[in-house]
Amino acid sequence: MVTLADVAKHAGVSSSTVSYVLSGKRSISASTRERVEHSIATLGYHPNAGARALASNRSNIIALMVPLRTDMYVPVMMEIAIAVATTARTHGYDVLLVTGEEGPAAVRRIEGSALADAMILMDVELQDDRLPALRQTGWPAVLIGLPADTTGLSCVDLDFAAAGALCVDHLAGLGHREIAVIGEAPAVYERRTGFAERTLTGLRDRSRELGLRMLHRPCEGSYAGVAATLARIYEERPGVTAFIVQNEAATDPLLALLRQQRRAVPEDVSVMAICPDQVAAHASVPLTSVAVPAQEMGRYAVEQVVAKLKGRRSDEVVLLPPELTVRESTAALGTAAQRSASPPPVPGNDAALPA
Amino acid sequence: MVTLADVAKHAGVSSSTVSYVLSGKRSISASTRERVEHSIATLGYHPNAGARALASNRSNIIALMVPLRTDMYVPVMMEIAIAVATTARTHGYDVLLVTGEEGPAAVRRIEGSALADAMILMDVELQDDRLPALRQTGWPAVLIGLPADTTGLSCVDLDFAAAGALCVDHLAGLGHREIAVIGEAPAVYERRTGFAERTLTGLRDRSRELGLRMLHRPCEGSYAGVAATLARIYEERPGVTAFIVQNEAATDPLLALLRQQRRAVPEDVSVMAICPDQVAAHASVPLTSVAVPAQEMGRYAVEQVVAKLKGRRSDEVVLLPPELTVRESTAALGTAAQRSASPPPVPGNDAALPA
DNA sequence: GTGAAAGCGCTAACAG
DNA sequence: CTGTTAGCGCTTTCAC
Numbered sequence: 001m002v003t004l005a006d007v008a009k010h011a012g013v014s015s016s017t018v019s020y021v022l023s024g025k026r027s028i029s030a031s032t033r034e035r036v037e038h039s040i041a042t043l044g045y046h047p048n049a050g051a052r053a054l055a056s057n058r059s060n061i062i063a064l065m066v067p068l069r070t071d072m073y074v075p076v077m078m079e080i081a082i083a084v085a086t087t088a089r090t091h092g093y094d095v096l097l098v099t100g101e102e103g104p105a106a107v108r109r110i111e112g113s114a115l116a117d118a119m120i121l122m123d124v125e126l127q128d129d130r131l132p133a134l135r136q137t138g139w140p141a142v143l144i145g146l147p148a149d150t151t152g153l154s155c156v157d158l159d160f161a162a163a164g165a166l167c168v169d170h171l172a173g174l175g176h177r178e179i180a181v182i183g184e185a186p187a188v189y190e191r192r193t194g195f196a197e198r199t200l201t202g203l204r205d206r207s208r209e210l211g212l213r214m215l216h217r218p219c220e221g222s223y224a225g226v227a228a229t230l231a232r233i234y235e236e237r238p239g240v241t242a243f244i245v246q247n248e249a250a251t252d253p254l255l256a257l258l259r260q261q262r263r264a265v266p267e268d269v270s271v272m273a274i275c276p277d278q279v280a281a282h283a284s285v286p287l288t289s290v291a292v293p294a295q296e297m298g299r300y301a302v303e304q305v306v307a308k309l310k311g312r313r314s315d316e317v318v319l320l321p322p323e324l325t326v327r328e329s330t331a332a333l334g335t336a337a338q339r340s341a342s343p344p345p346v347p348g349n350d351a352a353l354p355a
Numbered sequence: 356m357v358t359l360a361d362v363a364k365h366a367g368v369s370s371s372t373v374s375y376v377l378s379g380k381r382s383i384s385a386s387t388r389e390r391v392e393h394s395i396a397t398l399g400y401h402p403n404a405g406a407r408a409l410a411s412n413r414s415n416i417i418a419l420m421v422p423l424r425t426d427m428y429v430p431v432m433m434e435i436a437i438a439v440a441t442t443a444r445t446h447g448y449d450v451l452l453v454t455g456e457e458g459p460a461a462v463r464r465i466e467g468s469a470l471a472d473a474m475i476l477m478d479v480e481l482q483d484d485r486l487p488a489l490r491q492t493g494w495p496a497v498l499i500g501l502p503a504d505t506t507g508l509s510c511v512d513l514d515f516a517a518a519g520a521l522c523v524d525h526l527a528g529l530g531h532r533e534i535a536v537i538g539e540a541p542a543v544y545e546r547r548t549g550f551a552e553r554t555l556t557g558l559r560d561r562s563r564e565l566g567l568r569m570l571h572r573p574c575e576g577s578y579a580g581v582a583a584t585l586a587r588i589y590e591e592r593p594g595v596t597a598f599i600v601q602n603e604a605a606t607d608p609l610l611a612l613l614r615q616q617r618r619a620v621p622e623d624v625s626v627m628a629i630c631p632d633q634v635a636a637h638a639s640v641p642l643t644s645v646a647v648p649a650q651e652m653g654r655y656a657v658e659q660v661v662a663k664l665k666g667r668r669s670d671e672v673v674l675l676p677p678e679l680t681v682r683e684s685t686a687a688l689g690t691a692a693q694r695s696a697s698p699p700p701v702p703g704n705d706a707a708l709p710a
Numbered sequence: 711g712t713g714a715a716a717g718c719g720c721t722a723a724c725a726g
Numbered sequence: 727c728t729g730t731t732a733g734c735g736c737t738t739t740c741a742c
Contacts, residue, residue, distance in 0.1 A: 002467075003719055014729045019721060029727060046467025050408030051719035054734045059405060064452065068437065078433045082423065085454045094470065097419065097452040099440045112357075112401025115449065223639040249637065256611045256639060282604065284578040284611055358735055369713045374737060384711060406735035409718045 002045045011039040063116035067123035068100040076294045083298025091306045107133040118305045126192040140308035142301045159319035160195045163290045164202025172210045175333035176242040180233045181216040221249025242270040266331035286327035357400045366394040418471035422478035423455040431649045438653025446661045462488040473660045481547040495663035497656045514674035515550045518645045519557025527565045530688035531597040535588045536571040576604025597625040621686035641682035
């Protein structure tokens with residue numbers, strides 16, 4: 001193993017000089033810097049992480065706490081995690097992957113052992129049991145997601161309320177007056193992650209402002225679940241001309257069901273989604289959507305936490321502005337009215353197919 | 356910060372005693388052990404990771420290298436990563452998340468800095484450029500996936516050849532004689548990750564053994580891509596009665612298209628998939644499938660690497676046996692023959708819908 | 711069964 | 727601008 005002392009000997013300087021060449025914390029003459037760097041390269045020296053952490057009290061590691069549930073938002077989670085890891089590297093940090101399994105104990109363990117310098121929490125719930133431990137440590141931390149009480153904490157998230165409003169704006173602009181919202185599974189609302197409620201608020205408020213009728217129904221992501229929800233919606237509100245979906249898993253079933261019912265998208269009915277761009281773009285009808293900006297959230301979280309580590313403290317809540325991408329699933333209401341006042345009856349044939 | 360010395364003082368013993376209580380490397384009288392443990396608990400002591408790493412030459416960290424591409428197999432990747440993290444914890448290890456961006460340099464960096472004790476590589480390609488660096492270091496490592504040359508390396512993967520054979524067995528058992536395989540995107544074959552080819556070998560060999568006709572076509576995961584591939588297959592082999600899909604993204608489009616064409620699953624045509632159980636179970640028709648055992652792969656990789664760290668060296672290649680789950684998408688050929696000798700023509704209506 | 715003490719490799723005063 | 731040196735907190739001989 002090559003140590004700093006080896007490099008110093010090879011370059012004919014003291015070990016502190018080598019250390020300072022590495023850290024840049026004091027000025028070094030061009031010639032010695034050059035010699036030292038040459039020695040480092042030829043010997044293939046890498047500073048020992050443990051020794052550095054012990055001496056400097058900083059590990060250059062950021063802990064990323066991911067949820068244990070592997071069933072929800074997985075693509076988004078992975079995208080965030082990878083964005084966190086790559087952004088962290090550009091700032092000289094590595095990322096420690098901690099699962100939610102340990103819960104609050106993980107926060108204490110990581111802090112007590114000085115394994116990491118800071119922490120990023122994903123999938124934060126409104127009443128997150130990791131937050132008390134976090135607040136107590138006073139550690140640099142950034143949450144991805146918004147808890148109920150954000151005092152003393154930094155958070156990043158999509159502005160879901162604005163996202164909801166944006167959807168309504170888009171549909172209203174196309175002349176739609178009666179819309180339905182296919183929401184997350186009931187379990188999501190029960191877990192109180194907050195984002196689903198915030199979206200709903202945005203949807204409701206803007207609908208009221210613009211005088212649209214809006215119906216919201218939670219919905220399981222399964223094919224059968226979507227079928228049931230869809231049937232229920234059409235029963236309660238036969239005049240619905242547009243759907244807003246906030247449930248990644250529901251988009252494909254919804255499109256398939258509409259097709260089966262001979263309701264053409266977007267001619268007979270408009271559909272839009274709040275979901276990752278990939279999901280929207282690869283749907284059977286490319287969906288007009290508001291994206292969940294996973295990468296930006298990851299990147300931002302790291303930059304925020306690094307800023308804190310450098311002393312610029314700023315406990316702020318940042319809500320990223322939503323961005324709408326118009327694809328092929330939404331159209332002006334006129335089109336639908338021209339094709340048929342009421343959608344054609346479902347052929348008996350289809351009823352026999354598995355739902 | 357609470358140090359080991361603090362604990363020693365509190366318990367009225369020497370620091371080495373505390374250390375040995377923690378490591379269990381020498382026998383301690385019941386009474387002192389008790390006192391020490393009590394002190395640890397009341398003071399809330401956590402050993403300092405950096406100091407421990409420096410003194411013991413072991414960081415208790417396993418590096419997990421994930422691919423940078425976020426577009427493929429994301430759910431599987433995440434499932435593996437989480438399984439790795441949780442399993443590692445049960446063995447006293449934490450997991451460092453390293454992205455593929457750095458390539459071979461990452462291997463050298465992690466090793467040189469002694470940041471981790473071992474390494475797990477995901478998404479290994481046949482000619483992986485990280486392998487030379489890995490072999491050179493002689494570091495404990497386990498690959499998830501199978502490179503072309505496995506000498507001196509430990510690998511875990513699904514036995515994709517057996518998985519292919521298992522699919523053919525199942526369909527042959529149901530009386531199918533002419534099958535089609537909808538494969539991964541051409542890019543996957545070009546990247547030479549190996550698993551797609553291995554599956555194909557298994558499919559081909561078993562088909563030959565059992566005297567089935569088999570047609571394979573690569574396929575983009577998009578709706579349009581699947582539509583094109585499907586059309587091509589039916590053109591070349593009108594008599595096809597069953598499909599095997601190895602492309603997560605293709606399953607939903609395929610089912611939607613078949614429904615549109617009035618080919619009922621499984622009455623007119625059987626469909627099976629090689630994909631994660633979740634995907635198979637949530638399809639519009641729950642799919643008979645061979646699962647990619649993400650969790651087991653992650654768990655196994657950690658256990659293998661931990662065994663190596665404990666001196667039990669064993670450079671072995673482990674191919675996990677595939678497991679078939681019968682769901683609702685496959686049926687005996689008889690059924691199809693009874694319903695209609697040739698599938699009904701596609702209604703003109705459907706052709707107008709977006710593909 | 712327990713203590714004392716010598717490092718592990720690096721950083722950061724302190725001294726020139 | 728550079729060198730000397732005292733720890734950082736823990737593990738592990740060596741000694742009793």
